[in-house]
Amino acid sequence: MGELRLITPRQGDVEMLINAPEPALRGVAIGDSIAVNGCCLTVTRLDSDAFAADVSNETLSVTTLGEWSPGTKVNLEQSLRAGQPLGGHYVSGHVDAAATISRLEADARSTRLWLDMPPALARYVARKGSICIDGVSLTVNEVAAARTSVNIIPHTSQVTILGQYAAGTRVNLEVDIIARYLERLSQQ
Numbered sequence: 001m002g003e004l005r006l007i008t009p010r011q012g013d014v015e016m017l018i019n020a021p022e023p024a025l026r027g028v029a030i031g032d033s034i035a036v037n038g039c040c041l042t043v044t045r046l047d048s049d050a051f052a053a054d055v056s057n058e059t060l061s062v063t064t065l066g067e068w069s070p071g072t073k074v075n076l077e078q079s080l081r082a083g084q085p086l087g088g089h090y091v092s093g094h095v096d097a098a099a100t101i102s103r104l105e106a107d108a109r110s111t112r113l114w115l116d117m118p119p120a121l122a123r124y125v126a127r128k129g130s131i132c133i134d135g136v137s138l139t140v141n142e143v144a145a146a147r148t149s150v151n152i153i154p155h156t157s158q159v160t161i162l163g164q165y166a167a168g169t170r171v172n173l174e175v176d177i178i179a180r181y182l183e184r185l186s187q188q
Contacts (some may be wrong), residue, residue: 001161002036005050013057016041016065019050024076033079033093037161038135038172039063040079040093063095063172073161075135091132092177096121099133099173101165102147110151112141117173119146124175124183132174136160152173165174 001022006017014127018036025046032039034051041053060066099121103114115133117125125131125148129140138150157163165171 001076001157002076004068004070004074004113006070007068009094010054013060014055015044015052016043016055016068017047017050017052017087018074018076019102022049024078025049028078035075035077035079035091035093035135037064037074038091038093038132038174039065039095043086046134049123059095062097064098064170065169065172073164075160075162080135091135091137091174093117093135093174095172096124097173100169101167101169103167104165107151110153111157111163112149112151113162114147114149115171115173117148121173121175122146126176126179129176129179131176132172134161136162 002018002020004016005019008015028034028043028046028051030043030046032043034043039059041055043051044054045052055065097118099115099117101113102116105112122143122145125140125143127140129144130137131140131148131150136156141149141151152162
């Protein structure tokens with residue numbers, strides 16, 4: 001996890017400076033990608049405990065990044081490099097839209113999280129498929145119209161910002177990349 005330190009307007013868009021603990025920046029170079037709450041951002045400057053990234057108007061309009069202020073806690077993840085084990089679902093870091101947490105409820109040691117998503121994205125979400133919320137890829141429990149649920153296990157709650165969510169929290173949503181490509185191929 002990291003924290004937004006500074007937002008600087010830059011000729012119509014912004015530069016964000018994000019505090020990052022040492023492990024998050026290990027081996028990172030200028031030009032590398034780091035997913036920030038699921039948004040693939042390019043490192044433009046490195047400090048000992050932070051990195052800067054330019055954020056375009058498209059990213060600001062499609063994601064929750066335009067709603068942030070200094071002090072916002074964020075999930076951080078370096079890009080997967082060729083040859084590294086996948087260890088999860090396919091995630092591109094290309095956010096489809098912002099969505100809203102509608103409800104949280106205890107489910108044994110987990111938390112069941114209900115998410116209201118834009119109706120146009122619901123077609124890409126399948127029970128027992130995957131969905132990426134603020135950069136955390138999760139297994140879908142169920143889907144009903146434009147609402148879906150996932151479970152947040154204790155480990156995920158502790159090492160990501162997902163444990164800080166409440167009803168009404170807006171999040172970045174990335175649907176399954178394979179579903180998007182299948183739809184595109186079927187249109188041709």
